[in-house]
Amino acid sequence: MNGKNNSGLDERSLGLRRMIVKTLGSAGRGHLGPAFSIVEIITVLYDKVMKFKPGAPEWNGRDRFILSKGHGCAALYVMLADKGFFSCSELERFCKYDGLLGGHPEFNIPGVEASTGSLGHGLSIGIGMALNARLRRMDYNVYVLLGDGECGEGSIWEGAMSASKHGLENLVAIVDYNKSQAYGSTSEVLDLEPFADKWRGFGFGVVEVDGHDVGGLLSAFKNAPARKGKPTAVICHTVKGKGAPFTENNMEWHHKNKISDQDIDLLLKALEA
Amino acid sequence: MRKTCLNSVYDLARRDDRVIFIGSDLGVSTLDEFKNNIPERFFMEGISEQHIIGMAAGLAMEGNIPYVNTISVFLTRRCFEQIVLDLCLHNLNVRLIGNGGGLVYAPLGPTHLAVEDIAILRTIPNMTILAPADAKEIARLMELTIEHDGPVYIRLAKGGDHIVTPDDQEYKIGKSIRVREGKDILIITTGVTLQISLDAARSLASKGVEAGILHIHTIKPLDTKAIIERLAEVPALITVEEGTVIGGLGSSVAEIVAEADFGQPKKFKRIGVPDTFSDNFGSQKELMEGFGITAANVAQTALELIDVKSG
Numbered sequence: 001m002n003g004k005n006n007s008g009l010d011e012r013s014l015g016l017r018r019m020i021v022k023t024l025g026s027a028g029r030g031h032l033g034p035a036f037s038i039v040e041i042i043t044v045l046y047d048k049v050m051k052f053k054p055g056a057p058e059w060n061g062r063d064r065f066i067l068s069k070g071h072g073c074a075a076l077y078v079m080l081a082d083k084g085f086f087s088c089s090e091l092e093r094f095c096k097y098d099g100l101l102g103g104h105p106e107f108n109i110p111g112v113e114a115s116t117g118s119l120g121h122g123l124s125i126g127i128g129m130a131l132n133a134r135l136r137r138m139d140y141n142v143y144v145l146l147g148d149g150e151c152g153e154g155s156i157w158e159g160a161m162s163a164s165k166h167g168l169e170n171l172v173a174i175v176d177y178n179k180s181q182a183y184g185s186t187s188e189v190l191d192l193e194p195f196a197d198k199w200r201g202f203g204f205g206v207v208e209v210d211g212h213d214v215g216g217l218l219s220a221f222k223n224a225p226a227r228k229g230k231p232t233a234v235i236c237h238t239v240k241g242k243g244a245p246f247t248e249n250n251m252e253w254h255h256k257n258k259i260s261d262q263d264i265d266l267l268l269k270a271l272e273a
Numbered sequence: 274m275r276k277t278c279l280n281s282v283y284d285l286a287r288r289d290d291r292v293i294f295i296g297s298d299l300g301v302s303t304l305d306e307f308k309n310n311i312p313e314r315f316f317m318e319g320i321s322e323q324h325i326i327g328m329a330a331g332l333a334m335e336g337n338i339p340y341v342n343t344i345s346v347f348l349t350r351r352c353f354e355q356i357v358l359d360l361c362l363h364n365l366n367v368r369l370i371g372n373g374g375g376l377v378y379a380p381l382g383p384t385h386l387a388v389e390d391i392a393i394l395r396t397i398p399n400m401t402i403l404a405p406a407d408a409k410e411i412a413r414l415m416e417l418t419i420e421h422d423g424p425v426y427i428r429l430a431k432g433g434d435h436i437v438t439p440d441d442q443e444y445k446i447g448k449s450i451r452v453r454e455g456k457d458i459l460i461i462t463t464g465v466t467l468q469i470s471l472d473a474a475r476s477l478a479s480k481g482v483e484a485g486i487l488h489i490h491t492i493k494p495l496d497t498k499a500i501i502e503r504l505a506e507v508p509a510l511i512t513v514e515e516g517t518v519i520g521g522l523g524s525s526v527a528e529i530v531a532e533a534d535f536g537q538p539k540k541f542k543r544i545g546v547p548d549t550f551s552d553n554f555g556s557q558k559e560l561m562e563g564f565g566i567t568a569a570n571v572a573q574t575a576l577e578l579i580d581v582k583s584g
Contacts, residue, residue, distance in 0.1 A: 107363055114334065115362050118354060124324045125359060128331020135293075135313055136335070155355075158324035 008212065009243060011273050012047070013039055017243045018271045019078035019091065024256075025264040027095035030103065033241035033253040035074040037178045037211070038145060041236055044217040045143060046079050054084040057110040063140050064129050066113050068122020069147030069176060070104035071255070076112070077101050085111035120153030122146065123173060127163050130171040130231075141224070145174045149181030152190045157202065163231040164203025171231040172224050173204065176211065178240035182254050199233035211236025244270035274432045275372055277408040281415035282340045282370075283307045286314060289419060293332055295325055297343035322347045326355035326367075333365035338419065344378075345371030345387035345428065353393060360424040361399040367424050374404065374428035374464060375515030376546070376560040379553075386560075387428070388546045391463075392520025394426050395493050401446060402492040404428040404464035407436045410490060413444040421446055430465040430515075431557060437468050438488070449496035451503070455485035458509045458575050461500065463489040463522045466513040469561075472568035473513075477575055484575060495525050501533050509540035509578040513571055515561065518545040540578040544571060 009017075016039050024030035046052075050063040067076050074094070081088045086100060086109070093099035100109055104117030114125050126144035133140050150156065163171050177195065179186050186192050199206045205227030209216040217236070224232040240254070241247030244267055256263075283306060286292035294307055295316040308315040318325050322343060329339040341348070348371050349356070360367050371387060378385035394400050401423060405411040411429070418425055425446075442450050452467065453474055462470040467488045474484040487503050489496065504510060510530070512523035523543030530539055546564050553563055561567060 114330075115358065118358055120323070121327055121355065121359055124327025125331040125334070127324075128328040128333070129335055130331075131316075131328070132332055132335035132337060135337075155323040155327065158321035159327065162318055162321065162324055162328065 010214070012043060014243070014271050014273050016043060016075070016078050016082065018268055019082070020074045021264060021267045021271065023074050023078060023091040023094045024259055026092045028259050029095065029257040030074055030259070031071040031255045032074070032247060032259075033180070033250070034069060034072040034147065034176075036243045036247060037238040037240045038069075038072050038075050038176050039243070040212045040214055040217060041145060041174055041176065042075050042079050044214055044221060046083060048218055049221045050143065051140070052083075052111070054111070057085055061138070061140060064113050064126065064142040066116065066122040066126050066142070066144045067105055068116055068144050069119065069150050070116030072145075072147070072176070073101070073103070073105045076105060080109070080111040083111070119147065119150040120155040123156055123159035124162070126171060127159055127166070127168065130163070130168045131166060133170050134168075141170045141172065143172045143174060145176060147181075148175055148177045148179065148186050148192060149189070151175065151192055160199070160202040160204065167229045168231045169225040169229060172221065172234060173199075173231065174234045174236060176238050177235050178238040180240040180249065180251065180254070182251075184251065196235055199235070203230060204233040205230045206233045206235065208235045208237065211238035212242055246270070274405065274408045274411050274434060275429050276432065278370060278411045278415060278427065278429055279304050279342065281412055285415065285419050286311055289338070290314070291336060291338045292419070293337050293339040295329055295339050295341045297322055297325060297347070299342065322352050323355050326352045327359050329367045330355075330359035330363060330365055333367045334363065338366045338368070340368045340370060342370040343372065344385065345374050345390050346385055349387065349390040349394060349426070356394070356400075356424070357397050361397045364399045364423045366422070368418050369424070369426045371426060371428050374430055376557045377431045379555055379557045379560045382554060383550050386551060388516045389520070390426070390428060391492055391514070391516050391522065392524070395520060395525065399423045400493055401425045402428070403446070403490055404492055405430075405490050406438050406465055406467040406488060407434045408432070409436050410438040410444070414446070414490060417444070417446050428464060434465050435468055437471055444490070447491045447494045447496060449499045450488040450490065451485075451499075452488045453484070453486040455483035456507060457483045458511065458579055459485045459487060459503050459507045460511050460513060460571065460575070461487045461489060461522065461526055462513045463492055464515055466515050466566060469566065469568045469571060470513050473571035473575065476568060476572040480576070482575065482579065489522060492522055492525065495529075497529055500526060500529055504530065504533070504539060505535060508537070509575070511541070511571060511574055511578065512543045512545070513566065514545040515566060516545055517548070518543040519548055521545060542574050542578060544574060
């Protein structure tokens with residue numbers, strides 16, 4: 001096992017992943033693979049794209065972000081802590097009885113817009129928020145991060161039709177396309193292909209990017225809407241468990257309920273710059 | 274009742290710009306006036322109920338008050354999870370207006386019969402459930418929904434029902450209505466079965482039995498205090514509802530009775546839809562007759578409970 005093959009990830013990405021490892025380690029459990037696959041997406045959004053005020057999480061002018069694939073929450077929690085929405089010490093109480101942060105995002109957490117965890121809910125909630133911006137003549141954008149397996153839910157495509165009908169230019173559906181779901185590959189469990197064509201067919205402007213390429217992601221988000229008068233789908237080709245060689249594309253790391261101290265040590269070592 | 278209800282939504286929308294209407298695929302020209310005069314707050318989103326609840330949630334999170342309207346079963350059965358998570362968990366000001374509560378769509382068969390809507394929604398924290406008896410009552414209750422905090426399910430009946438709700442009482446969400454006084458037995462009812470209960474009470478009066486009637490337009494939060502107070506005055510009770518007796522009004526009252534300390538046990542029967550799917554069609558009235566949700570059965574059951582020989 002070579003724990004040092006983390007080529008391509010900069011210190012920002014590695015540092016956030018180390019925070020994720022420590023967060024999950026404090027509970028000895030969690031969805032590591034689904035969190036590791038979205039670190040760059042969340043980093044680019046929070047570091048370079050979205051408007052927000054950590055001290056005033058409900059500031060009306062903020063851009064809205066919904067983690068519809070709620071099981072990737074550790075990636076969001078470390079970012080929100082890093083930005084100061086809440087104290088980093090909360091990460092150490094992950095999944096504790098009286099902790100702020102549970103195994104899926106809850107709306108009472110500063111910076112979390114909606115409780116998610118049951119898949120297939122976030123896009124429609126985001127559409128409601130995007131419609132509100134139009135109704136109230138506000139200029140915020142709504143970013144909804146979907147899992148690829150989540151796109152098996154019919155409600156996603158109900159929402160996609162609606163977003164297209166309303167021409168929601170201020171809505172960006174981001175898909176974490178790591179080609180894996182809990183049981184196996186998406187191609188075997190419930191094939192999504194032709195995936196980009198599906199989103200195009202549902203009326204979205206579609207951009208495909210390497211979901212770990214910070215520059216590519218930034219360009220995709222900054223150039224939204226990809227097509228005038230249409231909602232945007234950014235399909236992010238990602239690697240589940242990206243960051244440590246032994247977690248990448250390793251289904252054992254989708255969710256673990258017994259993460260050992262040795263696992264933590266190996267992970268932290270692999271995530272050194 | 275439905276027309277009154279939707280007209281109320283339009284009235285509310287004209288007065289309050291937080292009000293939004295969302296339909297699924299309703300009949301042609303539904304709320305045309307709303308659509309023509311306030312098009313930006315009128316949405317007809319197609320047969321996509323799960324999405325509609327989520328979209329309503331997103332709008333409500335931003336401070337709007339969406340009124341969502343479609344057939345009851347599609348709102349409540351199909352969207353149960355969206356109602357639990359998107360609306361009730363977040364405690365949002367979304368109003369769900371369900372057409373055809375109970376057995377209204379009798380000729381359309383079991384796919385369209387909303388018999389367990391009250392039972393399932395009652396289990397959800399933060400939910401409020403309204404089941405008005407007539408058009409006048411829905412008009413009164415709709416006025417109250419605008420300032421109510423949290424999600425509300427409004428169960429609509431067929432329409433054209435006789436006006437039976439009294440004018441001289443205070444209508445408040447969560448407050449029951451004392452429709453009739455009587456010392457021999459109490460009939461507790463909700464929705465359009467108030468009409469049946471009144472007919473039963475008149476029939477009983479002709480036999481010398483004084484039946485009181487407590488009308489429950491708000492099944493949740495239930496007016497527990499009034500139910501206990503009224504029950505303390507009578508030896509027996511009957512619940513009457515156009516829905517399943519498992520988990521509905523009858524069950525709600527049974528829970529109260531079981532935990533209350535009345536000294537003497539109460540004689541008690543629930544009348545409603547039994548634990549079976551309907552395999553009949555016909556009319557709402559026929560289905561209700563088939564299930565014994567009739568004035569005659571309520572009266573007969575009352576006589577048996579209080580041990581008065583009928584006929």
